[in-house]
Amino acid sequence: MSSPAPKSPELSDKSKKYDRQIRLWGEHGQALLEAATICLVNVTAVGCETAKGLVLPGIGGFMVADGSTVTEMDLGNNFFLNASYIGKSKALACMQLLQELNPDVNGEYVDESIDYILANRPSFFESFDLVIASNLNEQTLLLLSNRLWVSNVPLVYCRSLGMLGTIRIQLKEHCIIEAHPDNRQFDLRLEQPFEALREHLESTEVTSKVPWLLVLYKYLKAWQSKNGGGCQAPSNYREKTELREVIRADMTADEENYEEAIKAVNTAFGAGLVPLSLKEIFDDDACEQLHKKSDAFWIMAKALKHFVVQENKGYLPVPGVLPDMTANTDSYIALQHIYRQQAAQDADHVYHKCQDYLKALALPMDSIDERIVRLLCREAAGLIVLRGTRISDEYEKSCRLQSLVEDNELQGSLTAYNFALRAYERFLTECGNIPGDCTVEQDIGRLKSIASKMLVDLGLHATISDDILHEICRFGGAELHAVSAFIGGCAAQEVIKILTKQYKPIDNTFIYNAISTESVTLRL
Template sequence: MEGKDNTNVDKNNKYDRQLRLWGDHGQAALEIARVCLINATATGTEILKNLILPGIGSFTVVDGHKVLGEDAGNNFFLTKDSIGKSRAKVATDLLAELNEDVNGDFLEEDAEKLLDSNPDFFSQFSIVVATNLCERAISKLSNHLWSKNVPLLVCRCYGFIGYMRLLIKEHTVVESHPDNTHEDLRLDRPFPALVQYCDSLHLETMNSKDHSHTPWLVILFKYLQEWKKQHNGEVPKDYKERNLLKEMLKKGMHRNEEGILENEENFEEAIRSINTALVPSKSSAFWIMARALKDFVENEGEGSLPVRGTIPDMTADSERYIQLQQVYRKKAGEDATKVSQRVQKLLQSIGKVGLISEHEIKTFCRNAAFVRVVRCRSLVEEYDSKSIKLQELIPHLDDEEQDDAVFYVLLRAVDRFYEEYNAYPGWYNDQVETDVSKLKACLTKLLQDWGLSLKIKDDYIHEICRSGAAELHTVSAFIGGVAAQEIIKVITRQFVPFNNTYIYNAMKQTSITLEL
């Protein structure tokens, strides 16, 4: 038992920073995840590196290639001595050295052939990552994984261009960790315990010390009640009315014998917080817990989501701050219990009692205002010339200063080029100029199929041919970091992954996300 405790302590120290980001439950999800990488390219190994270091459960590399000189030149995890050896084995051996907690395996086989002979092999993974596959192979793989509800992330580095495409039918996020959130204070619709606590404090009879140490939330509540008495029970609705409430607060600040305002930070905090604290509480919903939440909102919640149970930091003495904090925590616990009762009834009705833990329900209630659902489109839809979202592309291509979305179009043309010539444009130095003409023809045909009469600048076409499909390690390293970040979002179900296409332009160090 002692050894086990020491192991837990070591893990807490080892993964301390990331535990602060996604918590014990996020780390637990990561540690049981199984990731499959197709092709140990420079991009592929960089992605795995950034998953192995934080401690994914296991990874499997599927790659039928031998290490070439160009691999040793651009891949940090392959060396000159490994040329001619199995790329899957060499990469797996070196990657596994990064973290002894992670299990690594490899399969020296072509992914497309494996998909034909044993497609269910790929169904066992938490997520599949495919790098540098041709369009035919990606289509076949994505169709299979889509039918099995296994997430797929397609990654590609092509010269100075990075590309990612996330394929996931439906991804629900409870802990979305929004960057900017309003506190859930319910000042517009105060619950009884909050009213009772605020009414127990009397600003008008307090001495200066107590007056200046009363939490701003209590101060704002009291002045808001005065405002509502004068305005038919309504809270301030616009900028002008909120400024009038601020003036009321300023008049309530204590003055010394000379009539000079005393230093009352709590009143100043209340004034600064008016705009954000008076945001009305709103509802949203989501599946078994979402259904229970919906029923709660329509009944006990009286139109509002469960109280979150947190308050911001504010100037106050510890005793009153903790008392106020407990008011919100108690109310949050009561709301979560009511939602939980509804969840259990729903589970009983469908014969799945015990499927959802109390901790999950409390987490759901705490984050109810921020839950998100990401639904990506399939590649079948995207690759169908009749259903591609041209309205998403056209604004980026019509402009004289065509932005990074143009590289999506060019990469699709590159795939057509490969399908026709079994090589990428610019692969052979002595054919670059010839390939420019061929790529233009592929691009013209692609745009015609989409019903677009657009002109892509020659500079872009020459750049694609000049790169010759080469992977640059700097671009691969960048995409490796971004891709690993998105994979961790999917695995932990925390934070919101992109939807659904990401393009990175290393020449300008810019990027764009498109929903295609």
């Protein structure tokens, strides 16, 4: 994916510091990251590694919540604790050592356990943009996830146990404007050019110096005349081959813009119409029925729908983005100006409709910035809305685990390892100790009994391999730093996606087995 270059060589100190990442998510994405505050629940190796991946790129602030103290055992796998902190607050140690990575980030801590906070200050988490938790027992995990679900605060839950690691993302609703698709199709409107573009295309002489878009338009018109007129474009291999041959037949030399036009036949047509994913957004109840608490995204989506359906004959706003083309500078800039001007006009229509909706809802007129409307219009074809599930939903009979169980067995798959980790968490709740911490063989039997009961409760007549349960007990609750670092890095990446509202995050479970170096993403 191409990335925007810095606007000026004279960058501020902050821009120089974060230049590489700004190329990925832009200055507006960096601003959202710097405005965000997150809470890290439990000072574990995987939790600290996740926080490290957010402190370094400049998260606004972080809070560490942990009521335990540093022990010698903690020093073996966590680089964010050292011997000078033994016997002292683990939350304080983690906060101070993390903050050393980036003095621009504000770090705080509370010397209280998650169980104490949930019991005595349940509203504590409502002030954060996101919560990261790791290695909890089942009871605490469900209490935390349910509380955050009600408060509409995203939760990223990480596990690291021996050679296994998982990430579970709990999102109630997540709206993405900039999805950054891997294969973006440029919207050129050659089949149905807007008025200013049509005038330019028809009044400009096609030479070897003009952008390939003008070459392609000239021969598209000829192809359309030959095939009965109309505004259709070649849609199958035979028709596209025919158009390419027509262009090639008129070449008199090695004309690069002609060659580019031939290559563009496969990708230059078909954009501008409403894709199925966007139609689903337009038909969503949240878009149809606005109210005072509607997210700005849905107000903009309804304004976009009005523009497309009522004002633009079913076409999306012009994005105003052109691909690189071989041409002389003046002709390329002239063409670029036409697209950008039309994009600005279309975005103005959508923005004014947003203002109408805000006025009707008696909301402040500055609730929606004109720049975000322009961005939404540019990215309209790729808008995404994710609606997730609560972690507690996985413990219900209607959970998606049933569809993942084949032949009534959960043996040898990554799904089985994920389920075994859930049984591990229930073991912590029911037995009060880590399976395998003392007697491996005895705890295997207890863990197997718990796993079997969980499967029965879900209505599944399945089994889970003794080898997998033995592996869980053999780890004895230990975190390996290499696995924790990998999972933490992946989790931090997903947190950044959520906070910047760019790129599509995992939906909703990632499982990694370092023994076989396998991974899988599942929606549970």
